Amino acid sequence: MAWSRKSAMFASLAVALYLLGLVLRNQQLVTVAVVLLSFLTWAAFMSNHADVSSSGRRIEDEKRIDGVQLNSIVALRKISSSRIFEDGEIEVTLRLQNKSNLAKIVEVRDRVPEVMRVKKGANYVLMELGPQRETTIKYTIETPLRGFYTIGPVCIRIQDAFGLFHNEREVNLYDDFLVFPKMEDIKDALIKSRVPKIFTGAVNIRNPGEGSNFYNLREYIPGDPMKKVNWSATARSGGKMMVNEYERDAVSDIILIIDSRSVSETGPVSRNSLVYSTRAAASLAQYFLSRRDSVGLVVYSDEIVSVDRDTGKKQLYVLLTKLSGAIAKGNTPLKVVTNRIMPHINRGSPIIILSPLEDDSTIVDAVRDLRARNFDVTVLSPSSLEFEFDAKRLDRTGYEVLKTERDILMSELRGLGAFVMDWEPDMMLNTALAGARGF
Amino acid sequence: MAKKVSVDGGGDTSHLYESKTIRSSAPSRKKAAGRLKSSTEIPKDAIPEIHVPSFIESFFGGPVVAKQKFLPADRMVSSLQIGAASSLTILCFLTLAITPVSGTAWFAVSNILGLGSLGGLFHLSLIVIGLIGGIYGTFQRDKRAMLVSYVTLILVTIRFAGSTVEFRFDFLPEGEIAQKFILILYAVFLVMYIELSSGVIRFSMLDTSIRMNEVYVMGVKKITRKYHTSLAIAPVIAGIVALMTLLINLIIPAIVDIFDGSSDVASERLRESVELTSVYGVALGTAIVFLIIAIMFGVNLPLRIQQMRERGA
Numbered sequence: 001m002a003w004s005r006k007s008a009m010f011a012s013l014a015v016a017l018y019l020l021g022l023v024l025r026n027q028q029l030v031t032v033a034v035v036l037l038s039f040l041t042w043a044a045f046m047s048n049h050a051d052v053s054s055s056g057r058r059i060e061d062e063k064r065i066d067g068v069q070l071n072s073i074v075a076l077r078k079i080s081s082s083r084i085f086e087d088g089e090i091e092v093t094l095r096l097q098n099k100s101n102l103a104k105i106v107e108v109r110d111r112v113p114e115v116m117r118v119k120k121g122a123n124y125v126l127m128e129l130g131p132q133r134e135t136t137i138k139y140t141i142e143t144p145l146r147g148f149y150t151i152g153p154v155c156i157r158i159q160d161a162f163g164l165f166h167n168e169r170e171v172n173l174y175d176d177f178l179v180f181p182k183m184e185d186i187k188d189a190l191i192k193s194r195v196p197k198i199f200t201g202a203v204n205i206r207n208p209g210e211g212s213n214f215y216n217l218r219e220y221i222p223g224d225p226m227k228k229v230n231w232s233a234t235a236r237s238g239g240k241m242m243v244n245e246y247e248r249d250a251v252s253d254i255i256l257i258i259d260s261r262s263v264s265e266t267g268p269v270s271r272n273s274l275v276y277s278t279r280a281a282a283s284l285a286q287y288f289l290s291r292r293d294s295v296g297l298v299v300y301s302d303e304i305v306s307v308d309r310d311t312g313k314k315q316l317y318v319l320l321t322k323l324s325g326a327i328a329k330g331n332t333p334l335k336v337v338t339n340r341i342m343p344h345i346n347r348g349s350p351i352i353i354l355s356p357l358e359d360d361s362t363i364v365d366a367v368r369d370l371r372a373r374n375f376d377v378t379v380l381s382p383s384s385l386e387f388e389f390d391a392k393r394l395d396r397t398g399y400e401v402l403k404t405e406r407d408i409l410m411s412e413l414r415g416l417g418a419f420v421m422d423w424e425p426d427m428m429l430n431t432a433l434a435g436a437r438g439f
Numbered sequence: 440m441a442k443k444v445s446v447d448g449g450g451d452t453s454h455l456y457e458s459k460t461i462r463s464s465a466p467s468r469k470k471a472a473g474r475l476k477s478s479t480e481i482p483k484d485a486i487p488e489i490h491v492p493s494f495i496e497s498f499f500g501g502p503v504v505a506k507q508k509f510l511p512a513d514r515m516v517s518s519l520q521i522g523a524a525s526s527l528t529i530l531c532f533l534t535l536a537i538t539p540v541s542g543t544a545w546f547a548v549s550n551i552l553g554l555g556s557l558g559g560l561f562h563l564s565l566i567v568i569g570l571i572g573g574i575y576g577t578f579q580r581d582k583r584a585m586l587v588s589y590v591t592l593i594l595v596t597i598r599f600a601g602s603t604v605e606f607r608f609d610f611l612p613e614g615e616i617a618q619k620f621i622l623i624l625y626a627v628f629l630v631m632y633i634e635l636s637s638g639v640i641r642f643s644m645l646d647t648s649i650r651m652n653e654v655y656v657m658g659v660k661k662i663t664r665k666y667h668t669s670l671a672i673a674p675v676i677a678g679i680v681a682l683m684t685l686l687i688n689l690i691i692p693a694i695v696d697i698f699d700g701s702s703d704v705a706s707e708r709l710r711e712s713v714e715l716t717s718v719y720g721v722a723l724g725t726a727i728v729f730l731i732i733a734i735m736f737g738v739n740l741p742l743r744i745q746q747m748r749e750r751g752a
Contacts, residue, residue, distance in 0.1 A: 006637060022719070027604055028538065028596050028625070028626075029596055031619075031622045031625070036626075037725075038677035038678075039674075039677040042677060045736075046669075100749055101749050102745075105662055122652060124648075124655070125656070126645070126656045161666045161668075161670075162673070163641055
């Protein structure tokens with residue numbers, strides 16, 4: 001049984017008046033103290049009556065009746081989905097059963113993660129639960145931010161009518177769910193591999209071969225299929241047989257590198273570099289996988305987490321899960337990451353780095369190394385300066401100084417042949433990509 | 440989608456954009472930077488608001504009286520406000536009736552100053568402040584005014600009484616039981632006023648939470664009915680316990696009388712005992728009554744009653 005602030009105030013007032021009454025030999029004060037104490041005692045007596053013992057089970061386990069049935073209040077929960085994208089909604093159904101033969105007035109609070117907002121219904125209910133009755137509470141929560149989340153426990157509280165004492169139990173009923181970063185439709189990422197792979201795919205790689213996009217014209221060589229002969233060009237060339245050549249279609253290995261160091265979370269919770277980077281990575285992964293590329297992922301924070309290149313829808317969910325779990329911590333330099341992954345990537349593969357480019361003196365060296373090995377490097381840099389400035393956490397002078405430093409770094413990276421884009425908060429990913437590739 | 444673009448002072452350049460997609464450009468950072476002034480002064484809105492707790496707040500771990508905004512009072516809150524105001528009015532009358540100015544600190548000070556009426560005036564003004572502050576606090580739902588009211592109404596009773604029950608007005612009964620009954624009535628009204636006025640705040644918070652969709656209440660009538668029932672029962676119980684405590688000087692001789700039936704000497708002596716009739720007798724009564732209550736809690740009686748009710752239901 002827990003005391004409230006009010007009951008503590010009543011008790012201390014009663015004791016003070018009682019002692020003062022004895023000192024001043026004042027029966028009036030003693031009487032007030034005794035009435036206050038009696039009032040408190042009665043409330044404590046009544047709240048002890050309302051003892052709660054409860055436990056929780058999932059709705060799926062409900063059929064199993066071998067659970068411990070010491071409970072007078074049982075909570076069961078069901079959530080509409082355990083995997084959802086940012087800005088999605090989850091419907092939660094909480095069923096409460098009173099196994100007791102007495103009616104109870106209970107306060108029920110189903111604990112939802114702090115970042116979630118209850119959109120419809122309420123997760124905090126005050127109700128009178130009749131004997132051997134059950135009731136269902138439904139509410140909908142919005143999922144604004146990616147991550148792994150848990151709903152629960154269910155807090156059940158019974159208090160006396162005056163709010164002086166309460167009994168509280170936590171029903172250890174938890175439901176986990178995963179919020180994936182939201183994805184943006186990308187029309188064209190403008191990123192292609194320069195190196196052919198063995199297996200052909202849907203993406204042309206600017207080399208002649210078996211494909212669908214026109215590459216150029218050349219003279220006929222014995223052995224060329226007749227369907228490749230361009231008769232119009234043959235007629236114009238004065239007798240020489242010309243054939244069409246096509247760009248070779250092939251799959252590319254795309255490597256996404258996400259900066260998840262502590263510095264990447266600079267800015268407001270919902271608007272920072274890491275949030276933008278994970279959303280961009282999810283969108284890019286979806287786009288590249290849809291055109292049958294192999295996509296690999298490296299997330300670096302205090303450790304380096306990587307997902308090996310693969311294709312298909314399953315890979316998308318693997319990548320999304322890793323992106324959901326990216327937590328900003330540590331300060332691993334980019335150079336360490338590139339040194340570790342370079343031996344395992346095909347030369348010429350496109351590498352997309354999503355980083356705020358802050359607090360890392362090895363960025364230039366790392367990009368130089370990548371470029372020296374002919375990797376196609378694209379850097380999308382969500383600007384934490386803008387987030388900080390928008391949130392009014394950065395003064396103008398500081399903003400200007402830091403922006404100048406950032407511009408210099410970006411110019412240096414561009415000078416190394418990397419495609420770099422200063423990704424401002426209001427810019428669409430498509431626009432940022434186009435900007436990075438010089439369109 | 441092709442878009443015609445014209446440049447002031449230049450020729451038509453739309454042919455350059457034929458069959459090309461013109462994308463809206465990203466917000467220009469350079470342009471934004473150009474708008475920035477060269478002043479190095481930190482903008483006022485860039486400095487976060489920091490609340491530095493006062494000494495009292497640090498001591499209590501937070502504000503003593505939190506400021507809250509409520510939606511207009513609903514029916515339940517209005518009825519509680521009326522109840523609190525009514526009990527406050529009765530309480531103030533009872534305070535005025537049973538609390539003479541003699542024995543108070545301000546009475547002593549005014550006598551020393553040679554201004555006897557000043558003490559009485561101060562005494563009366565304390566009661567009036569308690570009344571006005573309480574009514575204002577209850578209807579405006581201002582906890583600070585309520586606190587002022589509580590403090591003044593308790594402060595006014597702090598006086599040296601010399602173990603005698605004295606009333607301000609002569610028309611009040613002088614019998615021991617009647618006097619103690621009036622004292623209990625006063626104490627019950629004081630406690631009820633504190634409870635009702637704090638109930639105004641509690642139910643206003645609940646009502647605001649309900650209307651703001653922060654909390655959902657199922658069966659409001661049953662919940663409020665329970666509160667109303669408790670409001671009726673708790674003062675009666677508290678009053679009975681207090682009466683038992685105050686009348687210990689009659690209860691103990693009566694018990695002794697039962698065991699010592701041959702002669703009434705012992706019980707008579709006890710009845711006339713100065714200690715038992717004084718405030719120390721009340722202290723003894725309190726000790727006995729609360730010892731019994733402690734034993735009840737010690738044997739976990741509330742839980743046993745609960746279990747019995749569960750089985751019987």
